[in-house]
Amino acid sequence: MKSMKLTPQKRVFFGGLIALLFATLSFATPDIDGRWRLDIELSTALDGWHSADLVIAQSGTKISIDHHMKWRTTLFDATNVYDTAAPVVMSDFFRIEQRHMAVYPAKNGHTHATATWIDQGRTLRLEIDTTVEVSQGDVEMRIYQEYRVSELGDTLTLIELHSSRNRPLVYVFKKVTEEAK
Amino acid sequence: MKSHSLIPTLIGLAALLGAAAIPASADDHDKVSGKSAWMMNFDLDWEKASGLPEKAMLISLQGLTNRAAPQLYIVHPPDFQWEITGPLYEFYQRKHHVDFTEILTADAALAQFAQHAKGYVVWDLEVGPSLNVAFTIAGLDDAVVVSEALIPLVEKHGLKQIDDLRGRYNGQTDAAIYQDAYNRYWHRCIHDAVMLMGGHRGRVMMPGMADWGVQRKMFFHDLSANPEHTEELALLKRIFAELAPGSTIFGWHPYGKDTEEQHTTLLSSYGHKMEGLHNLPNLSFNSQFTFTPGFKFTNNHNVARDAKLVAEEKVYITFIQSDSIGIGVWTKPGRGKLPFGWQVTMNWTKYSPAALEYFHESSTPNDYFIGGLSGPGYMYPNHIPADRFPVLMAEARELMAVLDERVMEIMDNSAADGNVGNTDLTKETVDRYYEAFPDVIGFINGYGPARTRDLRDTRPMLSYDYYIDPKRPRDEVAADLNELIALNSTRPYFLPVHVRESNDVNSLVEITEQLEGPVEIVPLDVFLKLAASNKTYTTRYQDPDDPKHFKGF
Numbered sequence: 001m002k003s004m005k006l007t008p009q010k011r012v013f014f015g016g017l018i019a020l021l022f023a024t025l026s027f028a029t030p031d032i033d034g035r036w037r038l039d040i041e042l043s044t045a046l047d048g049w050h051s052a053d054l055v056i057a058q059s060g061t062k063i064s065i066d067h068h069m070k071w072r073t074t075l076f077d078a079t080n081v082y083d084t085a086a087p088v089v090m091s092d093f094f095r096i097e098q099r100h101m102a103v104y105p106a107k108n109g110h111t112h113a114t115a116t117w118i119d120q121g122r123t124l125r126l127e128i129d130t131t132v133e134v135s136q137g138d139v140e141m142r143i144y145q146e147y148r149v150s151e152l153g154d155t156l157t158l159i160e161l162h163s164s165r166n167r168p169l170v171y172v173f174k175k176v177t178e179e180a181k
Numbered sequence: 182m183k184s185h186s187l188i189p190t191l192i193g194l195a196a197l198l199g200a201a202a203i204p205a206s207a208d209d210h211d212k213v214s215g216k217s218a219w220m221m222n223f224d225l226d227w228e229k230a231s232g233l234p235e236k237a238m239l240i241s242l243q244g245l246t247n248r249a250a251p252q253l254y255i256v257h258p259p260d261f262q263w264e265i266t267g268p269l270y271e272f273y274q275r276k277h278h279v280d281f282t283e284i285l286t287a288d289a290a291l292a293q294f295a296q297h298a299k300g301y302v303v304w305d306l307e308v309g310p311s312l313n314v315a316f317t318i319a320g321l322d323d324a325v326v327v328s329e330a331l332i333p334l335v336e337k338h339g340l341k342q343i344d345d346l347r348g349r350y351n352g353q354t355d356a357a358i359y360q361d362a363y364n365r366y367w368h369r370c371i372h373d374a375v376m377l378m379g380g381h382r383g384r385v386m387m388p389g390m391a392d393w394g395v396q397r398k399m400f401f402h403d404l405s406a407n408p409e410h411t412e413e414l415a416l417l418k419r420i421f422a423e424l425a426p427g428s429t430i431f432g433w434h435p436y437g438k439d440t441e442e443q444h445t446t447l448l449s450s451y452g453h454k455m456e457g458l459h460n461l462p463n464l465s466f467n468s469q470f471t472f473t474p475g476f477k478f479t480n481n482h483n484v485a486r487d488a489k490l491v492a493e494e495k496v497y498i499t500f501i502q503s504d505s506i507g508i509g510v511w512t513k514p515g516r517g518k519l520p521f522g523w524q525v526t527m528n529w530t531k532y533s534p535a536a537l538e539y540f541h542e543s544s545t546p547n548d549y550f551i552g553g554l555s556g557p558g559y560m561y562p563n564h565i566p567a568d569r570f571p572v573l574m575a576e577a578r579e580l581m582a583v584l585d586e587r588v589m590e591i592m593d594n595s596a597a598d599g600n601v602g603n604t605d606l607t608k609e610t611v612d613r614y615y616e617a618f619p620d621v622i623g624f625i626n627g628y629g630p631a632r633t634r635d636l637r638d639t640r641p642m643l644s645y646d647y648y649i650d651p652k653r654p655r656d657e658v659a660a661d662l663n664e665l666i667a668l669n670s671t672r673p674y675f676l677p678v679h680v681r682e683s684n685d686v687n688s689l690v691e692i693t694e695q696l697e698g699p700v701e702i703v704p705l706d707v708f709l710k711l712a713a714s715n716k717t718y719t720t721r722y723q724d725p726d727d728p729k730h731f732k733g734f
Binding site: 044045047048071072074098099100101102103104107132133134135136137139141162163164165166167 | 600
């Protein structure tokens with residue numbers, strides 16, 4: 001068999017092909033976009049909220065996660081916007097929290113967040129440093145989140161680790177279809 | 182929450198006394214002990230279409246009958262919200278030597294007690310509020326309350342119709358119905374108490390406390406404190422304004438019409454106090470008993486009042502149930518295995534001393550009693566008028582002295598959303614508590630978690646850092662507590678935990694075994710003494726910028 005010689009032209013061609021492949025993989029699949037509804041039965045018990053919907057939308061490298069929370073008759077909405085191109089700083093970061101704990105967003109606190117697509121674009125990884133208020137004052141909490149989209153695109157699993165918590169929180173969301181809305 | 186926060190009390194009124202008195206002496210004990218009485222067993226059917234009408238009739242009969250003496254007591258099943266009617270029934274026999282005879286049917290009850298009624302009033306099953314109007318009439322005109330189906334039964338026992346509410350209120354709003362009742366009956370009712378016969382509405386109603394209102398001739402209603410219900414709110418405000426200062430609102434807010442937060446905020450703003458719940462039974466009976474001769478309520482103190490302790494580099498945890506004794510954790514398995522604080526509603530010394538004695542008798546060395554909620558009755562102190570606060574808290578101090586209590590528990594959910602959200606006290610309110618209670622060893626605040634904290638001289642004020650929902654898996658509760666321990670890393674860390682009344686102590690033991698770090702579970706009085714020795718918590722009050730779910734009226 002003759003060996004394939006890589007001419008300069010061929011090197012350019014294949015190099016461009018590989019670059020194009022990586023470029024494609026650096027963008028998420030569109031599966032994560034849309035409305036997702038918390039499946040209470042499959043998730044870590046959530047105190048202080050009866051239901052949670054996430055509405056995720058991408059615009060270029062930006063990803064917005066709208067939280068639509070409900071507790072009794074109270075409806076609460078909050079949005080976090082991340083950017084895979086660069087870390088962001090938020091003054092009004094929202095996290096789904098266990099509201100029976102005396103842990104509150106710190107007044108005038110700032111949250112630093114880095115977003116990355118991993119696992120061939122199936123997982124959104126967020127690394128968040130936020131300030132919370134506890135009885136001893138303001139302290140830092142490091143949060144690691146992975147939003148994993150299932151192969152069929154119908155389930156979104158949020159796995160969340162806190163620097164202060166050995167037990168991970170796992171929230172499972174189901175895609176809300178047009179009929180179910 | 183709390184689908185509904187439960188602040189139960191056992192309330193009685195000492196036979197000789199009005200609203201602000203201390204219980205009668207042991208001499209009065211002789212008037213009621215060693216007597217005969219009757220009892221009935223109720224089931225759990227409170228549906229309007231089946232069990233409610235007969236129960237309403239019997240409860241109204243009970244109120245009338247017990248005016249002369251405590252004669253009729255009702256025992257509810259163990260899984261009724263009030264679990265202690267059975268144990269208290271046994272207590273009356275054993276300690277007060279009451280000799281009970283069981284009555285098996287409504288017919289037999291009427292045969293025995295119809296003499297205490299002058300007639301009957303018919304309520305309209307199609308119009309729920311008509312039951313409350315009927316109860317008002319029952320108290321004023323000595324009538325038993327009946328549905329149409331029960332007319333033949335009461336007439337068989339010689340009772341004649343006094344009033345008939347069928348058709349009177351067809352198609353009318355609750356506001357119109359109660360306005361009519363106010364116009365007709367308010368001036369004849371007592372004006373130091375009303376019966377907020379709310380709670381369950383519609384298919385199921387539970388007027389368990391109605392005997393008390395009938396006995397004392399209270400105005401019954403379930404008006405809404407929801408700002409959206411403008412007409413009902415206007416009438417409710419009028420009633421509150423026309424009550425005597427420091428009056429008591431017995432019963433509970435109407436489910437689905439307004440919230441506990443709205444109603445308690447409103448009555449507090451008039452300087453009144455709430456005593457719940459709407460289904461608390463037997464007050465007309467319980468109120469006529471006192472402590473047995475020689476009994477003195479003594480607390481299980483773990484430290485001397487002036488003791489000075491020094492906190493070590495530990496995590497100190499203390500557990501408290503603030504829903505008052507009478508339901509919940511007290512009767513569940515495991516009590517005594519952990520130090521536990523129990524909020525005792527202050528007015529029990531006036532309204533149900535026998536029940537207090539029963540709880541005292543069954544307490545373990547690990548049970549520690551504290552005063553609350555907020556004062557001589559359930560109220561939200563951020564809204565108590567400044568000129569009413571000292572008078573109310575003087576009443577509270579008096580009651581705490583009788584109960585040998587050294588800790589005041591405070592709760593103000595006026596800005597909260599159920600049992601989450603803003604449950605903090607303003608600095609002004611905190612100042613008032615410190616001035617009003619110079620002799621306490623400390624204060625505890627909250628229901629859900631809160632962040633009001635202070636330390637003045639040796640008296641700390643701390644808020645709950647955690648609320649245990651009974652439905653939360655125990656391993657998640659342990660993980661939550663461990664997270665709080667990790668976040669609050671300065672030692673010592675003081676972690677007060679509120680235990681919802683439907684938990685049980687055995688499951689708390691399970692949780693404590695999973696906690697990490699230098700953890701020590703201590704009784705509340707020890708906890709407060711330790712917290713006074715090393716202030717590793719911040720000073721904080723309600724911040725005007727903190728979000729408020731209910732912004733007031």
